[in-house]
Amino acid sequence: xxxxxxxxxxxxxxxxxxxxxxxxxxxxxxxxxxxxxxxxxxxxxxxxxxxxxxxxxxxxxxxxxxxxxxxxxxxxxxxxxxxxxxxxxxxxxxxxxxxxxxxxxxxxxxxxxxxxxxxxxxxxxxxxxxxxxxxxxxxxxxxxxxxxxxxxxxxxxxxxxxxxxxxxxxxxxxxxxxxxxxxxxxxxxxxxxxxxxxxxxxxxxxxxxxxxxxxxxxxxxxxxxxxxxxxxxxxxxxxxxxxxxxxxxxxxxxxxxxxxxxxxxxxxxxxxxxxxxxxxxxxxxxxxxxxxxxxxxxxxxxxxxxxxxxxxxxxxxxxxxxxxxxxxxxxxxxxxxxxxxxxxxxxxxxxxxxxxxxxxxxxxxxxxxxxxxxxxxxxxxxxxxxxxxxxxxxxxxxxxxxxxxxxxxxxxxxxxxxxxxxxxxxxxxxxxxxxxxxxxxxxxxxxxxxxxxxxxxxxxxxxxxxxxxxxxxx
Amino acid sequence: xxxxxxxxxxxxxxxxxxxxxxxxxxxxxxxxxxxxxxxxxxxxxxxxxxxxxxxxxxxxxxxxxxxxxxxxxxxxxxxxxxxxxxxxxxxxxxxxxxxxxxxxxxxxxxxxxxxxxxxxxxxxxxxxxxxxxxxxxxxxxxxxxxxxxxxxxxxxxxxxxxxxxxxxxxxxxxxxxxxxxxxxxxxxxxxxxxxxxxxxxxxxxxxxxxxxxxxxxxxxxxxxxxxxxxxxxxxxxxxxxxxxxxxxxxxxxxxxxxxxxxxxxxxxxxxxxxxxxxxxxxxxxxxxxxxxxxxxxxxxxxxxxxxxxxxxxxxxxxxxxxxxxxxxxxxxxxxxxxxxxxxxxxxxxxxxxxxxxxxxxxxxxxxxxxxxxxxxxxxxxxxxxxxxxxxxxxxxxxxxxxxxxxxxxxxxxxxxxxxxxxxxxxxxxxxxxxxxxxxxx
Numbered sequence: 052x053x054x055x056x057x058x059x060x061x062x063x064x065x066x067x068x069x070x071x072x073x074x075x076x077x078x079x080x081x082x083x084x085x086x087x088x089x090x091x092x093x094x095x096x097x098x099x100x101x102x103x104x105x106x107x108x109x110x111x112x113x114x115x116x117x118x119x120x121x122x123x124x125x126x127x128x129x130x131x132x133x134x135x136x137x138x139x140x141x142x143x144x145x146x147x148x149x150x151x152x153x154x155x156x157x158x159x160x161x162x163x164x165x166x167x168x169x170x171x172x173x174x175x176x177x178x179x180x181x182x183x184x185x186x187x188x189x190x191x192x193x194x195x196x197x198x199x200x201x202x203x204x205x206x207x208x209x210x211x212x213x214x215x216x217x218x219x220x221x222x223x224x225x226x227x228x229x230x231x232x233x234x235x236x237x238x239x240x241x242x243x244x245x246x247x248x249x250x251x252x253x254x255x256x257x258x259x260x261x262x263x264x265x266x267x268x269x270x271x272x273x274x275x276x277x278x279x280x281x282x283x284x285x286x287x288x289x290x291x292x293x294x295x296x297x298x299x300x301x302x303x304x305x306x307x308x309x310x311x312x313x314x315x316x317x318x319x320x321x322x323x324x325x326x327x328x329x330x331x332x333x334x335x336x337x338x339x340x341x342x343x344x345x346x347x348x349x350x351x352x353x354x355x356x357x358x359x360x361x362x363x364x365x366x367x368x369x370x371x372x373x374x375x376x377x378x379x380x381x382x383x384x385x386x387x388x389x390x391x392x393x394x395x396x397x398x399x400x401x402x403x404x405x406x407x408x409x410x411x412x413x414x415x416x417x418x419x420x421x422x423x424x425x426x427x428x429x430x431x432x433x434x435x436x437x438x439x440x441x442x443x444x445x446x447x448x449x450x451x452x453x454x455x456x457x458x459x460x461x462x463x464x465x466x467x468x469x470x471x472x473x474x475x476x477x478x479x480x481x482x483x484x485x486x487x488x489x490x491x492x493x494x495x496x497x498x499x500x501x502x503x504x505x506x507x508x509x510x511x512x513x514x515x516x517x518x519x520x521x522x523x524x525x
Numbered sequence: 526x527x528x529x530x531x532x533x534x535x536x537x538x539x540x541x542x543x544x545x546x547x548x549x550x551x552x553x554x555x556x557x558x559x560x561x562x563x564x565x566x567x568x569x570x571x572x573x574x575x576x577x578x579x580x581x582x583x584x585x586x587x588x589x590x591x592x593x594x595x596x597x598x599x600x601x602x603x604x605x606x607x608x609x610x611x612x613x614x615x616x617x618x619x620x621x622x623x624x625x626x627x628x629x630x631x632x633x634x635x636x637x638x639x640x641x642x643x644x645x646x647x648x649x650x651x652x653x654x655x656x657x658x659x660x661x662x663x664x665x666x667x668x669x670x671x672x673x674x675x676x677x678x679x680x681x682x683x684x685x686x687x688x689x690x691x692x693x694x695x696x697x698x699x700x701x702x703x704x705x706x707x708x709x710x711x712x713x714x715x716x717x718x719x720x721x722x723x724x725x726x727x728x729x730x731x732x733x734x735x736x737x738x739x740x741x742x743x744x745x746x747x748x749x750x751x752x753x754x755x756x757x758x759x760x761x762x763x764x765x766x767x768x769x770x771x772x773x774x775x776x777x778x779x780x781x782x783x784x785x786x787x788x789x790x791x792x793x794x795x796x797x798x799x800x801x802x803x804x805x806x807x808x809x810x811x812x813x814x815x816x817x818x819x820x821x822x823x824x825x826x827x828x829x830x831x832x833x834x835x836x837x838x839x840x841x842x843x844x845x846x847x848x849x850x851x852x853x854x855x856x857x858x859x860x861x862x863x864x865x866x867x868x869x870x871x872x873x874x875x876x877x878x879x880x881x882x883x884x885x886x887x888x889x890x891x892x893x894x895x896x897x898x899x900x901x902x903x904x905x906x907x908x909x910x911x912x913x914x915x916x917x918x919x920x921x922x923x924x925x926x927x928x929x930x931x932x933x934x935x936x937x938x939x940x941x942x943x944x945x946x947x948x949x950x951x952x953x954x955x956x957x958x959x960x961x962x963x964x965x966x
Contacts, residue, residue, distance in 0.1 A: 056640065065874050069875055069882060073881065074877075082775055084771065096607070096870060103637065108618065110618035110631055112619075127528045140584035142797055143590045143603075143795075144587060154587065182854065184853055184854045185663070220851070226701035269554060298561060320620045324634070324859075325859065326855070327855035364697035365662070365693040367660055368660050373798040375800075386527050391567070476535045509832050510828050512824060516825065524642055525823075
């Protein structure tokens with residue numbers, strides 16, 4: 052399958068969506084565009100539609116099949132949410148409409164904040180951040196303002212070596228110094244590693260719980276106490292919340308600041324990389340630092356409250372990725388308290404089932420009860436010249452999306468596998484068979500894996516050349 | 526209702542395989558003290574019919590822009606969206622896929638983004654761009670970081686006529702890197718950047734950030750700004766909030782912008798109470814390694830066939846961690862693809878017609894009342910009022926006409942209203958506006 056570039060197509064005539072309007076000579080000539088817009092396609096609607104439909108067919112997606120990308124929570128995205136999010140009453144509302152005209156919208160957002168508080172055990176949320184990493188930055192700027200107000204010059208943010216790359220990057224962006232600490236041999240935060248940093252320079256420890264190995268940080272309360280004893284704050288990366296929803300709450304684990312990924316846990320689709328949404332929740336003592344405006348409910352009326360002098364300010368224009376936020380709200384309403392807990396249980400069940408079945412054929416370095424995901428290693432295939440990437444590419448040939456590879460960094464030749472709760476037993480079993488087949492093929496004839504994929508729309512892509520030759524426009 | 530396809534039998538089978546009796550045993554690694562020993566205090570689940578009914582009920586508390594003759598903009602514009610765009614961009618293959626880390630299964634997203642990059646560079650007359658930022662405001666903040674990183678200066682000048690919410694976001698972001706932001710006022714009679722003050726403040730400045738057309742709709746003298754800013758070796762950073770203007774207005778590349786950023790909401794993304802939209806960030810090729818976020822390049826596969834893949838990932842957080850150019854991971858990819866589809870459908874001809882139409886509509890009102898500032902505009906401008914703007918706004922609202930009151934953000938502009946014209950306004954609507962405005966102007 053191949054779709055030529057839109058710029059290779061023979062120019063024809065654009066469909067006329069608006070009657071042609073002549074150039075108006077009253078527009079100042081010195082301010083007028085001189086450069087041609089000839090580079091834009093000149094194609095009729097039918098050709099443009101065909102082009103992008105053909106392109107879409109080159110993608111693999113959740114609605115095609117199993118997509119066990121670790122730490123990405125590629126669950127099914129309910130269609131009723133897509134339908135409702137595109138209704139006129141949610142589309143045709145302008146951010147500067149008067150509050151009295153958007154009471155329904157504000158009510159929905161207010162209720163979403165309350166639901167997120169209850170699900171996570173936090174005291175208040177902002178819905179403004181547009182993605183997980185944006186939430187991290189927001190949370191860390193809140194921490195920064197909090198310490199600044201206390202006149203404490205705390206510089207250090209600690210992240211485990213198993214952390215998502217966004218954690219250290221956000222900490223740096225928020226102006227902190229980052230220290231990465233080694234995980235213990237159990238794959239958990241090592242108390243002895245963090246102890247040297249428990250002093251008046253410590254600002255924040257950022258944790259993901261369950262962590263990126265899919266393991267629950269059992270010492271969480273002890274860690275929280277140690278951090279709080281020296282006046283630091285504990286930050287929760289919510290990327291992996293899915294498997295503990297309704298079962299344990301970050302707030303009860305004594306986290307002070309958390310962000311959620313509504314496009315993971317709460318079923319809003321990923322959109323090929325976005326838009327996402329990364330609401331941030333905090334405990335009482337940090338509420339005043341949340342971005343403005345806050346949504347308040349008073350005297351039977353919802354409104355925006357800008358009067359928060361201690362706020363870090365705004366992190367985005369307007370109020371957040373509204374269309375994504377409402378999909379999370381729909382999801383929470385559909386599933387309700389019992390459904391959300393079921394998500395936690397079944398996503399954990401599925402991950403443990405896959406771990407158990409794959410444990411017989413592949414190496415799992417931290418093999419114990421896991422949560423939403425687990426990490427396998429194909430280091431044992433090195434003698435055959437096979438790497439995790441080759442396994443991934445051959446999995447493509449078998450008709451499913453490969454797991455995350457080479458992450459977390461602490462596992463050599465890692466395959467990070469997260470099945471989610473929306474898969475059938477058949478689909479999990481098929482995945483086990485696929486891994487079995489691929490490993491056997493690899494041992495028998497490594498070339499088959501090196502040559503893979505052969506059943507995808509294209510063969511293996513030369514990614515190194517892409518960066519070397521650097522052709523970034525047609 | 527939920528979306529779990531396992532039967533009770535499946536669940537018992539899996540538990541059996543794991544040697545467990547009860548599903549609760551899967552959580553034995555969680556300390557008892559942190560376990561939630563009660564149900565979440567939320568509603569019980571509902572089904573689709575109930576959800577739709579609930580939401581329809583709630584929607585009755587809302588008005589939409591269609592309930593008004595709508596002349597409000599201010600960074601979010603009511604534009605026409607071709608149905609073809611809605612249909613195509615709602616393909617599951619686009620919206621239910623992940624970031625294209627496996628290029629062999631993601632050529633659709635990657636090629637679309639590459640085409641987006643090409644079309645955007647053509648529109649902006651810039652050399653390189655990434656695959657989107659969260660929105661115009663955060664794109665501007667990242668442009669500020671980029672400029673400071675490249676020329677190693679920490680003072681930034683920002684035009685007061687830049688969108689107030691963008692300025693607010695800049696202030697939030699600047700704190701973290703100890704960047705000092707100073708404001709450059711606008712000339713009270715032209716509404717343009719006060720170039721004398723700009724020149725005076727420019728020493729040791731990393732970049733000058735200004736909006737064009739600015740928040741009041743005024744088109745800046747970009748040639749003059751270029752000369753002033755470049756003469757002091759500072760970066761010129763225009764922010765384009767209404768990109769449709771570029772169909773007829775000189776684009777950033779023509780006045781040698783070092784970094785250009787802004788908002789793409791106008792290109793088929795809808796209003797959606799302000800999001801999701803997409804921000805853009807473009808620059809010169811020599812600075813490509815300083816760009817945050819994802820960039821797609823053209824390469825080939827094993828058979829030599831053209832193929833697309835992310836490039837220069839060593840700039841990004843998943844490789845470089847604390848030393849990345851930015852922390853951005855998820856961006857607004859689907860919105861960028863929508864922009865590519867929009868620009869493909871529109872082509873040069875429709876874009877120009879839209880731009881001229883909107884300019885002409887604005888001109889109809891200008892010819893009647895003149896404008897508050899004595900400067901050229903595109904589709905948005907201020908009209909001076911005899912009564913306080915807040916009153917005019919309320920009085921017009923009673924007549925189902927919506928305009929913006931700029932004094933909400935600029936105290937000094939208490940006697941002006943901000944009007945915006947798009948192709949969604951008919952000439953008849955504009956004539957009604959003129960009639961209703963007359964008593965107050």
